[in-house]
Amino acid sequence: MMNTLAQGLTQEELQKEILHTWSEAKETWVIHIELFGIDLSINKIIWFLWIGAAVTFLILFIGSRALKNRPGAYQVIVEELYGFGRRNLAGQMGEEGLRWLPYTLSLFVFLLVLNIIGLFPGSYPVTSNITFTMVLASFTLIIYITVGIKRNGVGTYFKNFVPEGMPFKIVMVPFMFFIEALQEFVTRPLTLAVRLYANILAGHIIIFLFLGFILYLGTFAALVSVPLTIVFYAFEIFVAIIQAYIFAILTQIYIELAIYADEQH
Amino acid sequence: MGSGILDIANTSLIFWEIVTIAILLFLLWRYVYPPIRDQIRQRQQSIEQAIDEAEKTRTEARELLEEYRQQINEAREEARQIRDEAKKEGEQQRERAKKEAREESDRIVQRAREEIQRERDSTLREVRQEVAGMVIQASEQILGRSIDHDEHERLISEALDELETEVAGAGDGR
Numbered sequence: 001m002m003n004t005l006a007q008g009l010t011q012e013e014l015q016k017e018i019l020h021t022w023s024e025a026k027e028t029w030v031i032h033i034e035l036f037g038i039d040l041s042i043n044k045i046i047w048f049l050w051i052g053a054a055v056t057f058l059i060l061f062i063g064s065r066a067l068k069n070r071p072g073a074y075q076v077i078v079e080e081l082y083g084f085g086r087r088n089l090a091g092q093m094g095e096e097g098l099r100w101l102p103y104t105l106s107l108f109v110f111l112l113v114l115n116i117i118g119l120f121p122g123s124y125p126v127t128s129n130i131t132f133t134m135v136l137a138s139f140t141l142i143i144y145i146t147v148g149i150k151r152n153g154v155g156t157y158f159k160n161f162v163p164e165g166m167p168f169k170i171v172m173v174p175f176m177f178f179i180e181a182l183q184e185f186v187t188r189p190l191t192l193a194v195r196l197y198a199n200i201l202a203g204h205i206i207i208f209l210f211l212g213f214i215l216y217l218g219t220f221a222a223l224v225s226v227p228l229t230i231v232f233y234a235f236e237i238f239v240a241i242i243q244a245y246i247f248a249i250l251t252q253i254y255i256e257l258a259i260y261a262d263e264q265h
Numbered sequence: 266m267g268s269g270i271l272d273i274a275n276t277s278l279i280f281w282e283i284v285t286i287a288i289l290l291f292l293l294w295r296y297v298y299p300p301i302r303d304q305i306r307q308r309q310q311s312i313e314q315a316i317d318e319a320e321k322t323r324t325e326a327r328e329l330l331e332e333y334r335q336q337i338n339e340a341r342e343e344a345r346q347i348r349d350e351a352k353k354e355g356e357q358q359r360e361r362a363k364k365e366a367r368e369e370s371d372r373i374v375q376r377a378r379e380e381i382q383r384e385r386d387s388t389l390r391e392v393r394q395e396v397a398g399m400v401i402q403a404s405e406q407i408l409g410r411s412i413d414h415d416e417h418e419r420l421i422s423e424a425l426d427e428l429e430t431e432v433a434g435a436g437d438g439r
Contacts, residue, residue, distance in 0.1 A: 019269065019270060022269035022270045022272065023269040024269075025269060026269065026272075026275075033277070038276050038280075039276050039277050040276065040277045040280050040281070041277045042277070042281070043277070045272075045275070045277075045278055046277060046278065046281045049278070049281060049282060049285055050281075050285060053285045053286070053288070053289045056289060056293075057289060057292055057293065057297070060293060060297040060301075061292075061296060061297050063297075063301070064296070064297045064298070064300045064301045064304075065300070078301065079301065079304070079305060082298075082301050082302075082305065083305070102290075102293065102294050102298050103290065106289065106290055106293050106294075110286075110289065128270075129272050129275070129278065130271055130272055130273055131272055131273060131274065131275040131278045131279060131282075132278060132282055134273075135278075135279055135282050135283065136282075136286075139286070201270060205270075
C-alpha cells in the first residue's frame with residue numbers, strides 16, 4: 001500500500017500536488033467577467049480577498065459598536081489594536097504622521113487577517129500573490145510621492161534626493177540623484193511587495209513540501225513530516241503577524257519620511 | 266507561469282483589489298475609527314478627570330489634617346496653660362493660707378504672752394505691796410512705834426528689786 005502510493009507519484013505530479021493552491025486558484029469558483037477585453041473574472045483569489053476584507057471589517061466594526069466605558073475582553077483587543085497603531089505604527093517621527101494611521105492600521109489588520117486566513121487548509125493565501133502585494137506597494141508609493149510633493153513642493157522634493165555639501169559635484173550629484181531616485185521609486189515598493197509575497201509563499205510551500213514527503217516517500221514519512229509541519233505552522237502564525245506589521249510600519253515610515261524630508265538634510 | 270506562484274499582472278485581481286480596498290477603507294474610515302477614537306478620547310478624559318479629582322481630594326484631606334493637627338496642638342497648649350495656672354493659683358492659695366495661719370498663730374501667741382506678762386506684773390505688784398505692808402507692820406510691832414511709812418516703803422521696794430534681779434539672774438543661770 002505504502003509502496004504503491006510512493007511509486008504512483010512522479011516528481012512532476014508531486015510538484016503539481018505541492019503547488020496546487022496557486023495553480024488551481026484561477027480556475028476555481030470562477031465567475032467569468034470581461035470588460036473591454038480585460039479579464040475581470042472572479043475566482044478563488046478574489047473570493048478570499050473579499051472574505052478577508054469582510055472579516056477585517058467585521059472584526060473592527062463589531063469592536064467599534066460594542067464600546068462601553070468598562071471594556072470587556074473583545075473591546076480591549078480592538079482598542080489595544082488601535083492603541084498599538086497609535087504607539088507603534090504611526091507618529092514615529094512626528095504628530096503629522098498620525099493622520100495616516102487609519103490607512104496603515106487598516107492595512108495592518110487587513111494583511112494580518114489575509115495571512116491568517118491563508119493558513120487555513122483549502123484556502124488561498126492572497127498575500128502570497130505577487131500582483132496583490134505589488135498593488136499594495138504601489139498604493140504606498142503613490143501616497144508617499146503625493147505627500148512628499150504636496151508638503152515640500154516639486155523642487156524641494158527632488159532637491160532633497162541629493163544631500164548638501166557633496167564633493168565632486170559634477171559626478172556625485174547625478175549619481176546620488178540616480179541612486180536616491182532608484183530607491184524612492186523602484187527599490188522601496190519592490191522590496192515592500194516582494195518581502196510580503198516571498199515570506200508568505202515560502203512558508204506555505206515549505207509546509208506543503210513537508211507534507212509532500214508523505215506522498216513521495218510513503219506514509220512512514222509522516223513521523224517526521226507532521227511534527228515538522230506543526231512546528232512550521234506555528235512559525236507561520238508568527239510570520240503572518242510580523243509580515244503584516246512590517247508592511248504596515250514601512251508604509252507609515254515611508255510616508256513620514258516624505259512628510260519630514262526637508263528636516264533630515 | 267503555469268504553476269501560478271509568480272502571478273504577475275493578474276488584471277482581475279488588480280481591479281478587484283483596488284475596488285475592495287477602496288470600499289474597505291471607506292467603510293472603516295466612516296463607521297469604525299470615529300467611535301473607537303471618541304471612546305478612547307472620552308475614557309482618557311474621564312481618567313484625567315478622576316485623577317484630578319483624586320488629587321484635589323487628597324490636597325483637601327491633607328489641609329484638613331493639618332488644620333486638625335493644629336487645633337489639637339492649640340487645645341493641648343491651652344490645657345497646659347490652664348493646668349499651669351491652676352497649679353500656680355493653688356500654690357499661691359496655699360502659701361497665702363499658710364502665711365495667714367502663721368500670722369494668726371503668732372498673733373495669738375503674742376496676745377497670750379502679753380496677757381501673761383500683764384497678769385504677772387499685776388500679781389507681782391500686789392505681792393510686793395502685800396510684802397511691803399507686812400514688813401512695815403512687822404517692823405512697827407518690833408520697834409513699838411510707827412515709822413515713816415513712805416521711807417520704809419522705798420527701802421523695801423529697793424530690797425525687793427534687788428532680790429528680784431538676783432532671782433532673775435539665778436533663774437537665767439539655770
